[in-house]
Amino acid sequence: MKYSSQMVAKKYFIFMLILLAGEVLFGLILGTQYIAGDFLFPEIPFNVARMVHTNLLIVLILFGFMGATYYLVPEESERELWSPLLANITFWIFAVAGVTTILGYLLVPYATLAELTYNNLLPTMGREFLEQPTITKIGIVIVALSFVLNVGMTILKGRRTVITVVLITGLLGLAVFFLFAFYVPDNLVLDKFFWWYVVHLWVEGVWELIIGAILSFVLIKVTGVDREHIDKWLYLIIAMTLISGIVGTGHHYFYIGTPSYWLWIGSIASAVEPLPFFLMILYAFSMSKQRRIEHENKIVLTWAKGTAVMSFLGAGVLGFLHTLAPVNFFTHGTQLTAAHGHLSFFGAYIMIQFTIISYAMPIMRGRPHGNGAKAQKVERASFWMMVIGMLGVTSALVIAGTMQVFLQRLPDVGALSFMATQAEIVPVYMVRLVFGLMTFLGLLTYFYSFFVKEEA
Amino acid sequence: MSERITKSMARNIYFGGSLFAILVFVGLSVDTVQKVPKLSHAENITESVARGKNLWEVNNCVGCHTIMGEGAYYAPELANVFNRRGNSDEASFKAYLNGWMAAQPLDEPGRRKMPQFHLSESQVNDLANFLIWTSKIDDNEWPPNIEG
Numbered sequence: 027m028k029y030s031s032q033m034v035a036k037k038y039f040i041f042m043l044i045l046l047a048g049e050v051l052f053g054l055i056l057g058t059q060y061i062a063g064d065f066l067f068p069e070i071p072f073n074v075a076r077m078v079h080t081n082l083l084i085v086l087i088l089f090g091f092m093g094a095t096y097y098l099v100p101e102e103s104e105r106e107l108w109s110p111l112l113a114n115i116t117f118w119i120f121a122v123a124g125v126t127t128i129l130g131y132l133l134v135p136y137a138t139l140a141e142l143t144y145n146n147l148l149p150t151m152g153r154e155f156l157e158q159p160t161i162t163k164i165g166i167v168i169v170a171l172s173f174v175l176n177v178g179m180t181i182l183k184g185r186r187t188v189i190t191v192v193l194i195t196g197l198l199g200l201a202v203f204f205l206f207a208f209y210v211p212d213n214l215v216l217d218k219f220f221w222w223y224v225v226h227l228w229v230e231g232v233w234e235l236i237i238g239a240i241l242s243f244v245l246i247k248v249t250g251v252d253r254e255h256i257d258k259w260l261y262l263i264i265a266m267t268l269i270s271g272i273v274g275t276g277h278h279y280f281y282i283g284t285p286s287y288w289l290w291i292g293s294i295a296s297a298v299e300p301l302p303f304f305l306m307i308l309y310a311f312s313m314s315k316q317r318r319i320e321h322e323n324k325i326v327l328t329w330a331k332g333t334a335v336m337s338f339l340g341a342g343v344l345g346f347l348h349t350l351a352p353v354n355f356f357t358h359g360t361q362l363t364a365a366h367g368h369l370s371f372f373g374a375y376i377m378i379q380f381t382i383i384s385y386a387m388p389i390m391r392g393r394p395h396g397n398g399a400k401a402q403k404v405e406r407a408s409f410w411m412m413v414i415g416m417l418g419v420t421s422a423l424v425i426a427g428t429m430q431v432f433l434q435r436l437p438d439v440g441a442l443s444f445m446a447t448q449a450e451i452v453p454v455y456m457v458r459l460v461f462g463l464m465t466f467l468g469l470l471t472y473f474y475s476f477f478v479k480e481e482a
Numbered sequence: 483m484s485e486r487i488t489k490s491m492a493r494n495i496y497f498g499g500s501l502f503a504i505l506v507f508v509g510l511s512v513d514t515v516q517k518v519p520k521l522s523h524a525e526n527i528t529e530s531v532a533r534g535k536n537l538w539e540v541n542n543c544v545g546c547h548t549i550m551g552e553g554a555y556y557a558p559e560l561a562n563v564f565n566r567r568g569n570s571d572e573a574s575f576k577a578y579l580n581g582w583m584a585a586q587p588l589d590e591p592g593r594r595k596m597p598q599f600h601l602s603e604s605q606v607n608d609l610a611n612f613l614i615w616t617s618k619i620d621d622n623e624w625p626p627n628i629e630g
Contacts, residue, residue, distance in 0.1 A: 060556070063594035068587065071597050072556050073545025137599070140540040152539025154553055210539075212532040214616055215522040218552065219514060254489055261492035265499045272503040276510075281624035282550045285517045289622065291510065356626055359551030359559065434629050441629045444558040445594075 031107035038093030045086035090379035103184025193239035199232030215283035249317035270298035300342030323396025329381035340369025362427030401478035411468025418461025534612025559630025
């Protein structure tokens with residue numbers, strides 16, 4: 027570690043991992059409710075558990091992005107962070123606001139939470155992933171602005187690299203597109219149309235700039251490949267991301283009351299969306315092959331390659347599977363969507379966190395060459411448990427979604443009802459839950475790797 | 483492949499390509515916003531429909547159900563529930579929905595549970611009006627059949 031202010035990142039990473047444990051735990055609750063419908067009812071109804079599950083996911087990714095940024099920006103900019111104090115203050119504001127919001131979901135009925143937080147003054151609640159009370163959303167904007175200010179000042183006053191410029195572009199985009207969360211028109215179609223400005227343009231747009239930058243930083247550090255070469259790859263990947271991803275938003279505009287030209291435009295643009303993820307695989311593997319140094323922290327490269335491969339499978343392959351309008355007509359809103367969502371979030375946005383944490387955390391703990399061989403072995407086991415676990419979860423969901431299509435959607439006569447179809451799928455949901463447990467055990471194993479004693 | 487592309491070429495593809503994509507997307511968005519009122523029959527969004535949408539939101543209905551395919555996948559699609567459960571008849575749909583909401587949670591062990599939301603009759607009617615309006619949106623003939 028070259029700059030003491032990089033240390034700010036540590037608490038972001040630790041808190042991110044704690045939230046991740048909660049996120050997976052609530053995933054297990056949801057998986058159980060898919061099998062036993064009255065599990066934990068009325069204490070934790072499905073919608074509450076799902077809100078906790080998805081909101082924890084979003085918040086933990088933001089914490090991870092912030093931690094990664096605070097770690098890499100000083101090193102890239104070759105100067106201390108503009109204000110470590112501000113970084114510490116925003117950590118606590120964000121952490122307290124996040125935990126309070128989650129407790130709000132769990133402790134009072136949602137409608138009561140809306141009343142308590144004066145949602146009627148500026149109604150923004152009750153839309154998928156954006157369920158946070160308006161006051162929390164305002165808090166998120168304030169945290170994001172102070173974060174962007176802090177990082178932006180550091181970058182402006184220091185050395186500018188392609189990595190930091192791409193990163194700050196992504197972070198600015200994240201902050202700007204979130205503002206659409208405050209626009210809730212009475213017309214459901216317009217509401218949905220601009221809701222995707224937040225959701226799609228985050229996950230299939232600006233967030234990919236952020237993970238591209240983080241991945242590039244780590245690859246430079248552990249492979250020693252020439253920066254010019256890395257920069258070129260980064261530009262190419264994010265170029266493909268934005269060219270396909272921005273207009274690719276159209277694959278959400280097929281069946282929600284928007285004009286029918288989106289059927290063509292959305293299909294064509296989003297058919298290109300796997301390309302940047304495929305480039306990312308080529309990138310990670312060829313940088314690894316061309317490496318000029320043998321970094322002793324070997325597990326980092328495993329995570330980096332894993333991120334590329336799993337995000338390609340989740341976002342690229344599972345995305346493409348149902349992105350063409352004629353296919354999507356039958357798969358829209360089935361478990362296939364859930365399969366795609368789970369594997370792409372895990373592959374792209376969770377595995378990138380493990381990548382940067384596996385690189386940065388040992389350094390911040392005084393081990394510049396990475397953890398000892400024993401700890402890395404444990405970490406490698408956790409890598410495979412989580413990867414296989416998530417592949418199992420999502421394969422089961424692909425089967426579940428396919429069953430929905432064939433039992434409920436395709437038949438002209440004798441189609442099963444939604445509830446009857448779900449009853450048929452229960453055995454598949456059981457398989458899903460088993461793989462979910464495996465993922466959770468993998469995460470616990472990962473946690474354990476932090477506590478493996480170093481051999482002298 | 484990458485050997486033939488220089489860093490400045492890559493940068494130009496990034497800036498040029500992104501700018502192009504943004505312009506196309508903004509243009510199409512402007513056009514969409516102008517066409518949505520007709521496709522959604524915005525003139526039929528009464529105060530009751532708007533109140534119904536707000537009830538839909540503050541009770542987090544989308545946390546279990548889908549509406550036009552979006553939401554959670556735990557409970558049935560509701561954009562066409564007016565046709566499925568109300569036979570496309572407003573009076574019978576409202577009667578059905580009032581009865582259904584009052585009966586929750588159903589006392590069937592193991593069945594997925596819908597909470598009791600304690601809505602008044604006029605609130606349920608607002609919700610019904612919102613769902614009736616939604617069912618008439620021109621959404622390219624989705625879903626494929628009545629089961630949603």
